[in-house]
Amino acid sequence: MHSTTILFDLNTGITEEPSCLQEEPLRDPGADDAETGLFVEPKSPQFNIDSNDDDVDEVPINTIHIEPPTHMYEANYNGDFRKEKKGLLVMAALRLGSLPPATLAATTATKKCERFNGGVKVVGDGGGDNGFPPFLPKEVEKIKDPFARNLARRIKRLPVQIGCSESYIMSSCVQPLVQTDPSPVVLLHCFDSSCLEWRRAYPLLEESGLEAWALDVLGWGFSDLGSLPPCNVASKRCHLYQLWKSYIKRPMVLVGPSLGAAVAIDFAVNYPEAVEKLVLINPSVYAEGTGNLAKLPKVVAYVGVSLLKTFPLRLYANLLAFDGIPLSKSVDWTNVGRLHCHMPWWKDATVNFMASGGYNVVSQIKQVKQKTLIICGENDKIVSNQLAMRLLFELPNARMQRVPDSGHLTHVDKPRRVAKLISDFARAK
Template identity: 75%
Template sequence: MNTALKLGSLPVMGINMTKNYGSLKASTKVKVFAVDGAGDAEFPSFLPKEVEKIKDPFARSLSKRMKRLPVQIGMSESCIMSSCVKPLRQSNKTSPVVLLHCFDSSCLEWRCTYPLLEEAGLEAWAVDVLGWGFSDLETRPPCDVASKRHHLYQLWKSYIKRPMILVGPSLGASVAIDFTVHYPEAVEKLVLINPSVYAEGTGNLAKLPELVAYAGVSFLKSLPLRFYANMVAFNGIPFFTILDWTCVGRLHCLLPWWKDATVSFMLSGGYNVISQIKQVKHKTLIICGQHDQIVSYQHVVVSS
């Protein structure tokens, strides 16, 4: 389990990775697992048609496992059809492991880790945070922090129903902390991976005129920007593999409500959990890289 969580969303494809993440040097070939259903099963109809062009077998397999579950979000009977990958079997023998994702991402981020968790016998849920991923947001619900928190709680209350091990990478760590402080009974333990928890929300971006915010979000969606981000993140990976991973990472951006949901989050101020960190009483495992260029390793060590 620890190995799987350390790898996070790094593609498990038996490729030599040359990045050195502190004590974790990803230069060893990793066991390749058979990917069930990558060939015969069909993709869910709610996914953008571009999913059919993706080559990554892990992304294809997890995409075909994806479901939408109705999650009630208000006093009315209205529901959001919420995307996630649910376990094949639920059992009271182990605590459910619920996988959040990074900023502007989706549950496909866990495409390589998810099979490892299942092979370890864990009840794993990979869920899409409200406003990102592949949920049906045709009604354009608010996607601020409070809405994201409430949506996750309602999903947990309706389907998971037991204290969970909540896993949050990067901004997902802020999502996890905020949720845990407000709903401590729903969480057994926390796992925070390269946690981004000291940002003061979206900062000045929250003050942008709406027209400018939409222009910025359009740039965030662009293929060149996301391709460059992947090029910086990985060394020694073939061009077309990076391009394929980029297409996986921006697949959710192709849904018609993605811009509206992202602007809603940006203008709301985003996550600022600095004051909440010391309120967390749950046992917490922090996994981070000493040479992370985004989240300061020393900051995490000193604070913890």
């Protein structure tokens, strides 16, 4: 069993240095020839999914607040990486699961609900300053990345029932503008992250005509967990099922990057009727949970979690993911990646997940019945390509697609390629 751990991921192996994200310069809002409105000109090169150019797409900025605002998505470049074990304290900080649920959507929704016709509806209260939902941490104002800022304005919380109780969790997601696809694509995220990861690929999926949902797994992102629920694997699975049952309601193409692949496998095995196909991106599925970290004294666990939140550690993770980017950009992306850590219940939720034992899906892999596409970044430094090959042979019905010049966050540094792969796979018979 591969046991090496890297910064910010529970199931990891070591391979080559990830490739650098090369972002094209953005045009200022309102500049000559800059597109405005919800969609850009169909022939715009940044949305040419059929292009052979795998460079990161330039997405025009629209600062006019419409409903919903321009669909831009920021990746959490930091929430998915883990450092090698260097002492108990560092391990406690690095291998901890995290739990700040994310909240994203076109229309801001408060956690207030109204009953109608025996159901529940979200009551929106408009956006806060600069169009940001008021439930986001105030640190969102410090983020400079226009992609992240635009995505933050498209945040929604939906009420998701907890089991058979009358209680609801206001759960964050990016909801599709139109819900008509017989096989919607549902995007999960990496460890200690949020659906902000998908800010580059999500617009491309929408442009391709897919119905795409970007969800925050319970215990990560920006959801409202003021009354902290259990954040163990069973609770995450149940929460995802209740959200699917309430809003999606059709067999889905479930996409999981890194540890999100373990989330997807666990869900597909337990609720096969809800999953038509799987897409696993640089899957991290061979660690046996959080291991000895689950046995740490609570005081030590909280110290470790505090370390996990620190800016230097997150900056290191960002530099590990993308080599050669300007320091100023790394600093900004680090602020994006740790935004959810400012949620007031983040430490408690993270310790709760760690103590629960985390994900161990090794025994479930051969039980997966769905067709599966594995997307593998050739320069992934976080999960060994050998583990991806092992998964390919152990899954009953899987195929693999390698992406050159891509690291661990392939859906971030090669969004056009990933969107094309997902779109083709979702539509294939």
